[in-house]
Amino acid sequence: MPETIGFLKPRQAVLDRRREIIADLTDLLPDGCLISDERGLKPFETDAFLAYRRLPLAVALPETTGQVAAVLKYCSRYGIPVVPRGAGTSLSGGAIPQEDAIVVGLSKMSRILDIDLFNRTATVQAGVTNLNISETVSPDGFFYAPDPSSQLACTIGGNIGMNSGGAHCLKYGVTTNNLLGVKMVLFDGTVIELGGKALDAPGYDLLGLVCGSEGQLGIVTEATVRLIAKPEGARPVLFGFASSEAAGSCVADIIGAGIIPVAIEFMDRPAIEICEAFAHAGYPLDVEALLIVEVEGSEAEMDAMLQSIIEIARRHDVMTIKESQSALEAALIWKGRKSAFGATGRIADYICMDGTVPLSQLSHVLRRTGEIVAGYGLRVANVFHAGDGNMHPLILYNINDPEDAARAEAAGNDILRLCVDAGGCLTGEHGVGIEKRELMRHQYSQADLNQQMAARAAFDPQWLLNPSKVFPLEGRPAA
Amino acid sequence: MIVHFEPASEEGIASVVRSAAAERVTLSIVGGGTRSGLGNPVRADRTLSTRRLAGIVTYNPAEMTMSALAGTPLAEVEAALNAKGQMLSFEPMDHRPVFGNSGQPTIGGVFAANVSGPRRYVAGAARDSLLGVRFINGRGETIKAGGRVMKNVTGLDLVKLMAGSYGTLGILTEVTFKVLPIQPTAATIVVSGLNDAEAAAAMAEAMAQPLEVSGAAHLPESVGRRFIGGALPEGAATVLRLEGLVASVALRAEKLAAALARFGPVATLDIDQTKALWAEIRDVKPYADGTMRPLWRVSVAPSAGHQLVAALRLQTGVDAFYDWQGGLVWLRMEADPEAELLRRFIRAVGGGHATLLRAGEGERARIPAFEPQAPAVAQLAERLRASFDPSRIFNPGRMAAMA
Numbered sequence: 001m002p003e004t005i006g007f008l009k010p011r012q013a014v015l016d017r018r019r020e021i022i023a024d025l026t027d028l029l030p031d032g033c034l035i036s037d038e039r040g041l042k043p044f045e046t047d048a049f050l051a052y053r054r055l056p057l058a059v060a061l062p063e064t065t066g067q068v069a070a071v072l073k074y075c076s077r078y079g080i081p082v083v084p085r086g087a088g089t090s091l092s093g094g095a096i097p098q099e100d101a102i103v104v105g106l107s108k109m110s111r112i113l114d115i116d117l118f119n120r121t122a123t124v125q126a127g128v129t130n131l132n133i134s135e136t137v138s139p140d141g142f143f144y145a146p147d148p149s150s151q152l153a154c155t156i157g158g159n160i161g162m163n164s165g166g167a168h169c170l171k172y173g174v175t176t177n178n179l180l181g182v183k184m185v186l187f188d189g190t191v192i193e194l195g196g197k198a199l200d201a202p203g204y205d206l207l208g209l210v211c212g213s214e215g216q217l218g219i220v221t222e223a224t225v226r227l228i229a230k231p232e233g234a235r236p237v238l239f240g241f242a243s244s245e246a247a248g249s250c251v252a253d254i255i256g257a258g259i260i261p262v263a264i265e266f267m268d269r270p271a272i273e274i275c276e277a278f279a280h281a282g283y284p285l286d287v288e289a290l291l292i293v294e295v296e297g298s299e300a301e302m303d304a305m306l307q308s309i310i311e312i313a314r315r316h317d318v319m320t321i322k323e324s325q326s327a328l329e330a331a332l333i334w335k336g337r338k339s340a341f342g343a344t345g346r347i348a349d350y351i352c353m354d355g356t357v358p359l360s361q362l363s364h365v366l367r368r369t370g371e372i373v374a375g376y377g378l379r380v381a382n383v384f385h386a387g388d389g390n391m392h393p394l395i396l397y398n399i400n401d402p403e404d405a406a407r408a409e410a411a412g413n414d415i416l417r418l419c420v421d422a423g424g425c426l427t428g429e430h431g432v433g434i435e436k437r438e439l440m441r442h443q444y445s446q447a448d449l450n451q452q453m454a455a456r457a458a459f460d461p462q463w464l465l466n467p468s469k470v471f472p473l474e475g476r477p478a479a
Numbered sequence: 480m481i482v483h484f485e486p487a488s489e490e491g492i493a494s495v496v497r498s499a500a501a502e503r504v505t506l507s508i509v510g511g512g513t514r515s516g517l518g519n520p521v522r523a524d525r526t527l528s529t530r531r532l533a534g535i536v537t538y539n540p541a542e543m544t545m546s547a548l549a550g551t552p553l554a555e556v557e558a559a560l561n562a563k564g565q566m567l568s569f570e571p572m573d574h575r576p577v578f579g580n581s582g583q584p585t586i587g588g589v590f591a592a593n594v595s596g597p598r599r600y601v602a603g604a605a606r607d608s609l610l611g612v613r614f615i616n617g618r619g620e621t622i623k624a625g626g627r628v629m630k631n632v633t634g635l636d637l638v639k640l641m642a643g644s645y646g647t648l649g650i651l652t653e654v655t656f657k658v659l660p661i662q663p664t665a666a667t668i669v670v671s672g673l674n675d676a677e678a679a680a681a682m683a684e685a686m687a688q689p690l691e692v693s694g695a696a697h698l699p700e701s702v703g704r705r706f707i708g709g710a711l712p713e714g715a716a717t718v719l720r721l722e723g724l725v726a727s728v729a730l731r732a733e734k735l736a737a738a739l740a741r742f743g744p745v746a747t748l749d750i751d752q753t754k755a756l757w758a759e760i761r762d763v764k765p766y767a768d769g770t771m772r773p774l775w776r777v778s779v780a781p782s783a784g785h786q787l788v789a790a791l792r793l794q795t796g797v798d799a800f801y802d803w804q805g806g807l808v809w810l811r812m813e814a815d816p817e818a819e820l821l822r823r824f825i826r827a828v829g830g831g832h833a834t835l836l837r838a839g840e841g842e843r844a845r846i847p848a849f850e851p852q853a854p855a856v857a858q859l860a861e862r863l864r865a866s867f868d869p870s871r872i873f874n875p876g877r878m879a880a881m882a
């Protein structure tokens with residue numbers, strides 16, 4: 001496929017010193033913590049944005065914060081780019097390396113350091129997986145709220161990098177609302193701590209800035225996150241509608257009525273068919289759109305909330321209502337939703353868009369999305385977090401057909417412009433990465449971007465941390 | 480003579496800033512000016528007020544978002560929300576009683592100070608509600624960041640940075656924030672007679688229940704009678720708030736009372752008493768005492784609050800009560816602010832920070848109002864500040880003492 005997204009030109013001076021750099025880094029790290037052979041580097045050449053690949057110069061897998069600091073200090077001294085990496089599940093190319101870069105992978109830093117149930121916090125190393133936190137505290141009746149569908153694999157460091165969300169964020173917020181503190185290494189090797197168990201540290205909200213910064217401000221090595229008491233029970237209910245518009249306005253009415261379920265997930269007909277064929281979740285196949293609404297609390301509370309929600313759904317001519325009667329049924333309903341990306345991947349290649357729009361624009365944007373994709377002669381399946389307006393159109397195409405791929409990319413860009421024009425943004429949770437970098441100009445003026453880049457430079461004046469990402473390649477300050 | 484600017488438009492503010500930057504004239508930024516006398520004094524050549532940049536821009540109750548110009552009085556925002564059964568979930572404190580002053584706090588000032596109230600654990604601070612901003616940076620450029628949607632990772636989150644920057648990075652001109660429905664009912668469970676340590680344990684127990692407790696405060700005997708006209712039971716009161724649907728609150732209240740019965744006698748407050756009580760906790764009623772005795776707002780881990788107070792009591796005269804499950808300590812000193820002692824003890828109990836909210840003139844000039852930061856963090860913060868305001872014209876001195 002012809003590449004339409006560019007990378008920074010590799011620094012020749014760095015490439016020329018390849019052997020020396022590898023030798024130096026090998027000295028800085030324990031045995032087995034530096035990868036430099038081509039076979040070993042291969043798994044690191046891309047992330048879940050599979051269309052682009054770059055083999056890095058080397059991969060460092062430090063075991064301690066001190067080793068991360070040593071690697072960064074070395075790289076800053078010799079002007080070597082660094083790309084931080086968690087599990088590499090980024091959907092926007094946030095973790096894709098470049099030829100002159102050292103990938104710093106956090107996979108060996110995967111220890112849970114402290115579980116403090118009195119203060120309801122967990123302190124973990126950055127390479128701990130999202131699910132591992134919830135599983136560790138589950139026997140005590142707690143969980144960690146942000147739950148990306150990739151939670152089995154993705155790391156807390158990557159979640160911080162992307163300010164990740166998940167199905168249950170409608171009620172509990174995304175990573176930034178659940179992150180209390182980090183230990184991180186700045187590019188010059190300085191180790192700093194931000195936040196902690198005491199809330200709302202004075203001074204600039206550096207923690208808030210770091211969250212969602214896509215590995216450009218430093219490398220997070222430890223994080224302290226908030227734990228929440230697990231609800232007594234949770235119950236998802238399926239609603240089937242005759243049109244996407246009906247489902248969309250039902251969502252707006254539920255929220256408008258002041259009801260905040262834990263999750264409201266949306267699927268259109270193509271998505272329902274794909275997920276049902278894969279997961280056999282019992283989804284109705286005669287509807288145009290489906291909502292999964294989850295409420296939680298005691299039985300009585302769930303009954304009361306569901307009653308109000310069902311009344312609202314009736315006003316939108318709901319065709320099917322399916323309440324889960326058991327934990328098994330509930331799990332099945334979620335299995336269908338959570339396997340949406342995987343199931344889609346089995347029938348076609350796809351790119352997943354991630355724009356967010358105000359709720360009042362949902363129906364309009366869904367309709368226009370269909371028209372745009374059809375205009376390119378492609379198909380689209382929509383499955384997304386409707387409660388907060390975070391759309392995920394999956395544009396289906398054939399990765400081996402260059403024209404098809406180019407059309408898919410163009411359709412995706414049109415959809416994201418549509419989201420911005422509707423009062424929304426380019427990305428709700430997957431990040432800008434390389435994918436949406438050039439579209440940043442559609443959302444921000446040059447002055448807006450300059451201010452963001454100036455803030456970035458306060459952390460990384462040499463502009464060497466994940467340098468090909470987020471900001472359009474043209475119009476950057478001279479480093 | 481201090482020149483006072485009151486531009487009525489965003490462009491008006493930008494042009495004042497541009498000429499100030501060109502002439503290296505420093506500006507003190509005020510909203511309602513209700514708190515300009517607080518914290519470390521700002522020494523600026525001129526004052527710029529957002530008072531005339533006022534008005535709600537858009538309010539869409541169905542989307543639960545509002546945009547307002549920065550100088551809009553907080554009271555106007557709250558009245559508009561209230562009319563639609565909605566509210567600012569972070570419960571901004573009305574600090575006027577504590578300072579014994581008057582005036583109109585502005586919505587811009589509330590976000591610039593990242594105010595947060597008793598619902599902090601479930602609803603976050605002001606920064607968690609702030610979705611988008613427009614501001615004028617120190618170059619006089621108009622910058623927008625964020626937007627009006629709940630989820631947004633498009634570029635660096637300058638919105639968070641502006642919240643709590645106290646007018647040192649830029650002048651907010653417009654803020655867009657999320658709002659929440661006012662819950663149909665509320666109740667408070669009161670456990671009586673606990674000492675501070677027992678209260679901390681009881682509050683931790685309550686917060687560990689799946690009952691969505693939306694406020695956990697401990698009011699020791701010394702302050703208990705000052706709340707809701709003396710209607711709380713005798714002795715210390717540990718209070719836990721529940722909010723939600725009528726049926727749900729009744730049920731949860733029963734469960735919570737049962738879970739806490741082993742700590743001490745339990746009583747329940749109705750919705751009216753609950754509303755009054757938590758407004759008074761939010762506004763620090765016991766220390767709105769008409770004095771200028773030093774008042775600290777201390778944030779530590781919930782388990783550490785009572786340890787800190789116990790340690791201080793052995794050294795000096797203090798009075799205290801607790802919010803945020805014990806982690807927010809309102810601390811009134813009898814005489815001297817004892818800044819060094821307090822900050823040393825905070826480090827000893829595991830870290831946190833103390834903000835000097837109220838003190839006499841001389842003390843305000845002498846003591847850093849905000850907790851000093853580690854040198855590496857302070858240097859980073861200073862580079863960041865310079866990236867917004869390279870000529871250092873905004874609020875000189877406001878946060879400088881942190882380094």
Ligand SMILES: Cc1cc2nc3c(=O)[nH]c(=O)nc-3n(C[C@H](O)[C@H](O)[C@H](O)COP(=O)(O)OP(=O)(O)OC[C@H]3O[C@@H](n4cnc5c(N)ncnc54)[C@H](O)[C@@H]3O)c2cc1C
Nearest residue numbers: 086087088089090094148149155157158161165215220429
């Ligand atoms: C099937 C599938 C489903 C998904 N579902 C969701 C979903 O529901 N919600 C959602 O939000 N996302 C989802 N994602 C996207 C992705 O999983 C998230 O962005 C995740 O947080 C990435 O974590 P990671 O450990 O894989 O990070 P990586 O992909 O390795 O890195 C992500 C970014 O963070 C940076 N980074 C990584 N670690 C660090 C660190 N320690 N310090 C500093 N920067 C760091 C990287 O440089 C990169 O920019 C999904 C992805 C897949 C493949």
Ligand SMILES: Cc1cc2nc3c(=O)[nH]c(=O)nc-3n(C[C@H](O)[C@H](O)[C@H](O)COP(=O)(O)OP(=O)(O)OC[C@H]3O[C@@H](n4cnc5c(N)ncnc54)[C@H](O)[C@@H]3O)c2cc1C
Nearest residue numbers: 508510511512513514518572584585587588591592646651
């Ligand atoms: C040092 C300090 C600590 C405080 N701590 C707390 C606290 O812990 N809890 C609490 O509830 N309240 C606190 N406050 C009070 C808080 O400032 C007020 O709730 C609110 O800001 C009052 O609004 P105002 O319009 O009167 O603000 P003002 O008193 O006019 O201004 C407050 C601060 O915000 C800045 N500011 C005002 N408007 C803007 C704007 N449009 N753009 C940029 N900056 C602006 C000012 O420069 C000043 O630094 C504190 C205030 C200060 C100065």
